Amino acid sequence: MTIHPTAIVAEGAQIGEGVTLGPYTVIDGDVTLGDRVTIGPHCVVTGHTTIGADTRLFPGTMVGGPPQDLSYNGERTEVVIGARTVLREHVTVHAGTQRGRARTVVGDDCFLMAGAHVGHDCVVGNHVILSNNVLLAGHASLGDYVLIGGGAAIVQRVRIGAYAFISGLSGVTKDVIPYAYVIGHRGRLDSLNLVGLKRRGFGRQDIRTLLDAYAMLFEGEGLFRERLARLTEAMGEDPLVARIVDFIAEGHNRPLLHPLPKSDTDAQSEIDLLEAGV
Incomplete structure (x- = not known):
């Protein structure tokens, strides 16, 4: 493994083979990093967090922080990130809550672009793309192959079915069926995601x-x-x-x-x- 001299790895952290940790990165003690995980400069991985093999975190990413939920009182909850997923600059993924799933999940082969946020208790499927500054509120659920355009916001507990496309800057307040194409400032179902x-x-x-x-x-x-x-x-x-x-x-x-x-x-x-x- 390659660990920069300024990186901080707490006792108890489980680090796989071939891991790379960049300058000023912090890995807390209840973190598990799979083989060949690459974490760039100034990242923080905290809480009870597991990151799968070959996943990459770019500078400024924060994974495993406590949920933005007033009911949370320090209970043990988790974040699980799958394999081969990319988290670009300043992505945030928050831990779950006891009154929710107690776990926030991002699947395999996902691509979360700069500034995206995954709130507490969310479940993000495999092969999902979140464009820049997409916001997932707590308890949201995304199926496999969902693609969300830049600046879109998904309201808490909303479910988005597999293969759906949400256009940029849309606010989605209700569940979206699989294969759907959603457009508009106040997101509305337009048609099927034919091109996708x-x-x-x-x-x-x-x-x-x-x-x-x-x-x-x-x-x-x-x-x-x-x-x-x-x-x-x-x-x-x-x-x-x-x-x-x-x-x-x-x-x-x-x-x-x-x-x-x-x-x-x-x-x-x-x-x-x-x-x-x-």
């Missing part, structure tokens, strides 16, 4: 299936629960659609983002994008 799905390898037929499911759920007649029941009966066995249905069921009647009424022209433009291979 294609980039992730979803085939044309899969995207058509999801467009049909989206239309049935949000553009059909009747109450939302009636449309959800029809979707479940008609398409619920499809694994892609099942992810949406299961996400809604797991929310236990939590409020969902819904789209504004869409014109026929808007709907046709989505089909045109698909036909054009976008």
